[in-house]
Amino acid sequence: VRGLSSFFNLNPDLSEWKNLHDTKLVIDGNNLIYMLYYSSHLECVYGGDYDRYAAAIRNYFGVFKTCNVEVILVFDGGHDVSDRKLKTCQRRLQDRLTTAKAIARTGAANQKILPILAHDVFKDVVRELGISVMQCSSEADEEITAIANHFGCPVASQDSDFYIFDIAGGFIRLDSIANVPSTIAVGDAKVSALSCRWYHIDHLLAHFPGFDRCLLPLFATLLGNDFVNGSTFENFLGRIKLPKLSKRKLKISKRHTNMIGLLHWLQTATSVEGTISQVLVTLKSGVRDEAEKSIRDAVIRYGTRSSSFVRNFQDGSRLELLNLSGAPFPRWFAEQFFSGVLSPYLLNVAIVHKVFHLTQIDCFEMPSSYACSLPLRKTLYGLVLAAEEGSDVAIEEFDREGKNMVRRLERPSYEVSRFGRLPKLHEIEELDVLTRRRLFDCVFEFDACVLKYPEPLHIMLAVVSYWLHHACSLTNENLLRSLLLNTVLLRLLPRATQSSKKVCGKPRSASDDPNPTNIEEVLLGVQDEQVTQVVIDETCKNFSKFWSRPTHNHARHFDADLVYSCCQLQTCLMFARSINRVLLQPYRDAQFHRLFNGTFLYNFTKELDTRPKPDLFIAEYLGRGSPLEVAFSGFYKEFRSVLPDRCFVRRAVPSRKKKKNRNVRDKHTDEEESEESVVLLTNRFADL
Template identity: 30%
Template sequence: MGVHGLTSYVEGNQQFFTDLKLRNTHLVIDGCSLYFRLYFTTGLDQIRGGDYDAFAKVVQRFFDALSSCNVSPFVVFDGGMDETDKKFKTLRERAQSKIHEAHSLSRGSHGSVLPLLTREVFRQLLCELAVPLVQCISEADFEIASLAHQWRCPVLTNDSDFYIFDLCGGYLPMTFFEWDNVCSKASERYIPARRFTVNRFCSHFNHMNKQLLPLFAVITGNDYTHAKTTEMFFSRVELPIVPRRRGSQSNPRIEGFLRWLSAFTNPVAALEEVLEILGGKQKGNLRKQLTAGIQDYQLPPTSSLAHFFSNSQLQTYDPLKLPAALTSQPEWLLKRITSGSLPPLVLDVLVLRRAILIAQVENSRLPSSHEASLNIRKTIYGLLLLRNAMQGNAGRGQRGRGGGGMKRGALTEQAQRLSAPCFVEEYDRLELNLRRTTVEAQLPTHHPQLSLNTLDQVATSVKLKVLLGTLGVMEHVLQLVVPHLHLPVCVTYFWAHSSTPKPSHSLLQCVVLGLVYGELCRRKVMLEDPLHVCASTAKVCQRLDQLRINSAQRRGVDLGVAHSLSQWQSCMWAGIYLNQLLCFPLHEPRCAWLFSGTLLHGLEAALRGGHQAESLLAGAPDALQLYSTLLGAVQGFVPQDQAAHHTAPFPAAGTSRQRGQGRRQRGAGGRGRHSRRRGGVSASGDLNNRFGMLTCEDESDED
């Protein structure tokens, strides 16, 4: 939520805080606030798509600092959009603002845009560091406050609503949380912080009743309050005159209203006076609206998240409190949502059939970079929303089978409903405006009978066919690729054929070089890996690092390169989510090692300027071999010594003309009998054997 203007007012008046030496305690952390704060305050790249490797190091340092002070973190993430849509206008306005900020950054000016994969990098780091985490169904503020209230521990966030919640452990604003300045000796280490408590705050306003603060928040204006209500009240009320004080932030409206409220002994009397001032025929509706807003700040004695963190096998959410669209969803899906293994996008599609796509720094004159990943998103939407299409398809299939089937035209009303098209409302950039479009959900071509209810129980080989079929990749392309790079290779292949304009060969090479660099860096930090002490590997990494663009450099961004790499990130983002929804038929890659924008922009400029990719890896045979293998895979062929097993390279997506011809020859429903000769996925039984060669361990079996 957030109370308008409250953060700047409170943080500008240091008398509302006390100094704290944070150590030996639980700490409830607002995950979204934290990764935003860590990314934006550490000078990391925003203009060229982000530097996830550098961000991962920052996250590691942050949690190392907590550990050194014996602070036990518990991270809570926001989920999807609120089902009531009371914040939807605010979300649209923020999305529109980010479009303009991304455009500003692309022109060398100022802005603030979070790189697309930041959340995934952060979530994966938490899992690697064994930091407990949970993802809420919608906005997390209330759940965070409830958990801290029960545990009587502080909250770390950057949300002004926590100036309203009554937490005995207090609220630690990130602005004053000096995690990178751990103090004292080893046995007495602590993190300097500043703590806010409601009791101390109210003492500065004639010891006002702290139960009046929720009414203050609702009237002052949060993300759920109509602006007209706020302005109407302040245009009519007579507030006390606020004296100016040296060294303090002044806000006559906020401070005057707090002084006005302090004259009331209880919130009931104050609410009646507020309604009297607002008046009008809508008084009954206003009472209902304000009462509902006040209730959002009333904390229960216990939190369901406390049970989850103590035993993650327990049911996290009361089914009666779930949005109606989620009450019938399978348990496996809700568990993966709660654990953060599925993104908020899944919740938005299931509950609201809506998706707001994240703005990136790109060429604003071209169509949105998210258009490149449209077909992946269609499959995600289909798996989520068309889970009963199997029955509808079965009914249609029986109609033409003669006397034993249904008569033509006798399709039942239920079958008609099940076979009706389903759409998701997407919000994305059109030039510099937020545009709404409808996207039709599509079931996977190869296995349209898949049901969301039992998707976790489907054989890995089947889910693999769906994933690779969506990305247009044959499994033989991946035979020589290490398993944790299978998905990046598949996505890069898809990107190379689905993007408009097509990426240049030098850009394709630089993306592959980026994957090689990430793999070398990943192995370098593993003590048991031979490359950990390999001098030639270290030299290659240093050579590539020297080609990085200065992250602080705003001018001179190649918008063509930036746009194409944003398309790659969109495809990777959607590909990761599809793989998650299918319960990981391919290993989930470590996002921190997949993409570094300043490196890729520098590599592309070097390759375009005449450098040879192989020369950049000279002296490191492992690096050269990996580059050759990955480049061959993303180009759709295998080395010569494997050619005997595959008569032709696989141009999965092909040119736009080839794709169009393929659709005319095969029809919209599947691939024709000649598809295997052309490199497509055969519909014959031979497909099972060929896909079986790449079967990976199904991570869902471990849950």
């Protein structure tokens, strides 16, 4: 609701401090994904530091566990088929595009956009933690309210709509919840609790005696929200007189005058129907019907409604997901969707036939980073819509073209080369795992038989191979080296001692990853006992400087081409996950927080670009001749051998300039060498 958050910020007395402990708490999952990434000060420029995001998620929920707060996460589902929020979605896409363009110019970190795999990382980690996850078929606000009222507990969100919903347990802004628990006395016992600002609609209505709370939805609608354009009712709001405020003890700014005037006017209203009639007569006849529908829809939306999740809690009623014709999706599909395993993107494909692609830090003179994954999406569309083959259905994609947002129509692919016709959704469950694996490999044109590698890496290697073959620009081979090395290092970091975990100047928590994978899951031939604690600590120290944000200036320009390559890879990873999950996971999912740190990829690739012998440089850092180095070197060479040279940029080997006189220095030379020392580990690596 426009202006509502700032109004409550001006009037903190409308909420009260409370201690949160020994209760359930329903959290708006979509809100938390954004808030936690941004509040953790994680990088957005280089594609996402997903391992650090995973650590932040674990730490965040660990605090709730300490205070015996049982969290229930509820997520938005697909877009509304009525397109009520279409303009809002388009505006947000345009805002994100504007921000991405600003970042791409210089790599400036003063603006932020959420990396596109953050949603998947968040859901993966909370699932590991055993937290309850519920994903709605569409907008989640009403379900969040219904679930909270069922349990009699509060809702936590940043969404100002929850100031309007009648929530018995009250509303807590996410950013008001303390990060550190305190110890309080409850009776004779001492418990851990989190302080927070707690709000209930009675706090607001106390300033407007006689106000019927049934009119609050009307208040929100007339002000304007994501579903209703506030300008529709400007003429009506302009007729309302502002009351004297001295007795109400409320602080307002100029932008809040209409809000207070509307509350005062509604205070004297006697019924919803009569109030709607009074509003409509002030509008032009040509907009009345549409305005009335918007008002009535909003009254229903904010009011008490039945909840499929609550019915499931009460009597075990089955959760059904219906397609556009009203027929149910297969049971496995519905179960996977409502538990958050399947992406809402799939529902947008199946029901709305409309998808929105979030702009990344692209090269804006090049095609969108989503262009290289188009064949994957067309296959995904075909899997979801196979039952509609022959109906001439097309998916409307909203994506950037150049520096502007455009709409494109893309038709599903219903056949895959070397496999044949795609199965319908209800047929997938009947296919054996080998058939589903063959279908996945055919989609990615990946011949698994020519390589030896651990099974957990299958999806990653298939996606990397696909990306290199379909990228809109040739790839820097050093990025491939960095990517495979990153996968190994992210297995080692959680097992390093605290003194070796100093990344970006801060030690990583020992509980960063409570279930670190064994090294043999990424490198064949290396036994876990061969990688001793000394080896792990030394290796992590060697690479520690590459996890810190790089400095961009006139001498070290932001490499937009490198980031653009990473962006293309991420779109391929995202749609590969959806394909694997629609096929009921014939392969183990790639866990993005265990294979991708964008800052490391950027820094280490740039470092390798300065090295005439990048493979030798990596070998020295891993410990030349060690089991770890030998296994990684073999792994890289084998994978590289199946990739054609045409996928990569031809590299000019850097030469090391000789100094004419090593004893003659000036201030400028000292400064240059000081800068060089940031990227050199020791002098013995200088020629590598």
